[in-house]
Amino acid sequence: MKQKIAVLGAGSWGTALAMVLVENGHDVTIWGHHKEQMEEMNKNHTNSHYLPDIQLPMELKATGDLEECVKDAEAVLFVVPTKAMREVAQKFVSVCNNQPVIIHASKGLEQKTHKRISEVLMDEIPENKRKDVVVLSGPSHAEEVAVKDVTTITAAAEKIEYAEYVQRLFSNEYFRVYTNQDVIGVELGAALKNIIALGSGALHGLGYGDNARAAIMTRGLAEISRLGVAMGADPLTFIGLSGVGDLAVTCTSVHSRNWRAGDLLGKGHSLDNVLDNMGMIVEGVSTTKAAYELSRDLKIEMPITETIYSVLYENEKVEKVVKDIMLREHKSEQEF
Template identity: 45%
Template sequence: MRISVLGAGGWGTTLAILLHLNGHEVTLWEYKKSYAKILNRHRENKIYLPGIKIPKEISITHDLETASFNKHMLVIAIPSQFVRNVLKEIKKFDYKNTTFVSVAKGIEKKSLMTISQVIKDEIKDIQSPAIGVLSGPSHAEEVSRKIPTAVVAASTDISTAKQIQATFMTSYFRVYSSTDILGVEYGGALKNVIAIGAGIVDGAKFGDNTKAAIMTRGIAEISRLGIYLGARPETFSGLSGMGDLIVTCMSRHSRNRYVGEQIGKGKKLKDILKSMNMVAEGVETSKAVHQLSKEHEVETPICSAVYQILFEERDPIKVTYELMTRDMKSED
C-alpha cells in the first residue's frame, strides 16, 4: 500500500518505520520545512526519537500535497488541536480512495469533537467507513525498539478496522479490531487527563495507595462520560481504556504524567510546557472534558480536580483533601 504518515513526531516516525518494515511504500510528512531537511539529511529524528534510524526508502517531505496525493491510507499523527487546519488543506486534493487513520489522542477543545468526528466534520463528503483510529498502550520509545505491544484498530465498519489491523500488525505490534470507534477515542483521550492526576500524585509524594485510587476511580469517570457520549462499556476495560490508562499513569515515557509530576512539585504549567519539545495532549483535553462534563451533567471529580489545578492554580494538596472528603458514595 501507498501510505503517508502526517506528523514526524516520535509516534509518527515510529509508525512510518513500522509500516515500511511491513512492506508498504511510506511517506513521512513534517510540517516544518527546515526540520524535514534535517530528517532527510541525518535519517534520524534526533529531537523526538533519538537513536532510531529512518530507512532511506521512507520518503520525507514538507509538501502536504506530495504526501497526500494518490495514497491508500493517511495516518494522522498530528497533535489533536492542529488536525483540523491540516484537513482543510488535504480536502483540496484527491482523497476519494483514501482511508484516514487517526493515531492522535485528544479532543478538539473548541468543538469538543473526537478526531474521527473532526475528520467527518471537515471533509463533508467522506464516508464513515473511510475513517479509522489506532489506539492503545504504545509508547514510541518502546515500539521503535520492537518491544512487544498490543493496540486496537477501530472503525464503524468492521472491514475498515480489519484493513487497518492487517496493515499495522507485526510480530511485535499486535493489533485487535473493534467497531467502537468512539469508545477507543474517548479512552485514549480521557486517560491523558487522569495521567496528569497520577503525575501530580507522584510529584506531591502521596504514595501508591493514592495513585491506585486515582487510576481506578479514573477509569470509572472515563467510562461514565464515554458511555454517555455513545461508547460501549466493555471498551473501557480493554487496551484503549484500562490498558492505555495504566501505561500512561505509570510510565517514565508519559508526557502527561510528567506534566502532572512537575505540577505536584510546585512548578507552573506555562513553565513546564515551555520546557517540553513534545505535546502533552491531556492539558488541552482537560479543558474539553471540563466542558463536556458541565454540558452533559456527568460527574467527573478527578478530571475536574485536574482542571482546577492546571487552570485555576489551585493547590494539589487542598484539592486532594476535597476529593477525599466528598459525600459518601457507593462504588457501583
C-alpha cells in the same frame, strides 16, 4: 500487499508508526512542516528531537510538500495535535487526488466543539475523498515501538472491513492490532486517560506512592466510563486496550508526557513553565477543559477531572485539592 501510505505528522508517534509500516513492506512518506526536520530525516535518517538515538529505516521518505506526500496514497494516517487536526484536514482535502482510507492516531477532544477527532475529520473530509475513518489507539509509547518492543493496540471503525484493513497494514511480530467497532469508546478512552495521567504524575510529584496511583487509576476509569457511556460508548471498551490498557501505561511511565507534566506540577512548577519546557504537546491539558465542560453539559460526575481542571485553570494548589477530593461525601464503589 504493498500499499502507498502517507503519514501526516512527524512527531514521535507519527515517526514510530511510519517505521512499523516500512517494516511491513509498505511505501511510506511522512509529512512535516519543519524544513530542517524533513532534511534531517532524509539525509541522516534520524528524528533527533522526537526520537533521539533511533535510526530510521532508509526506505522512509520525508517531505514538506503535502501534495507530494498524499498523491495516490491508498491510506492517509493523521498524527498531528488535536488543535491542528482541522487545519491539516482542510489542507489535505485541497490536494487529495483520490479516495484513501483515513486513519488517525491522535488522542484528544477539540476545544469549544468538544468533538472527537474522527468527527473533526468527517466534518472536513467529504465522502468522495475518504473511504472511512479508522481510529488507531491503545497502550503504546513511541519510544518503545521504535525499538520493536511488543505492543498491542486497537483499530476501530464503524465498518469492520476498514478496521481489518488497518489491522493488516500494521500487524507484525512485535506490533499486534485488534479490531473494534466502538469508535466512540476507543476515542474517549484515548483522550480522557491523559487527564488521569496528569493527576497520577502530580501525586508522584507530591511524594505519594503506589496506593495513591492505584486509587486515581481505578476511580479515574470509573469516571471515564461514566462520560463514555453517556456519549454512546460500549462500557466493555473501557476494560480493553484503549481503556484500562492505555490508562495503565500512561499513568505509570516516564515516557508519558502527561505523566511528566503532572509530576512537575506536583513538584511546584507553574503550568506555563511546564508547557514551555516539555518540548511536545501535552494533550491532557486541553482535554481536561473539554471534558470538564462536557461533564457539566451532560451532568456527569467527574470529580478527578474537576479537581485537575481547578489546578490547571483556576490556580488551585495541588496539595489542597488532593485533600479536598479525599474528604468528599462518602459513597458506594458500585455507584455509577
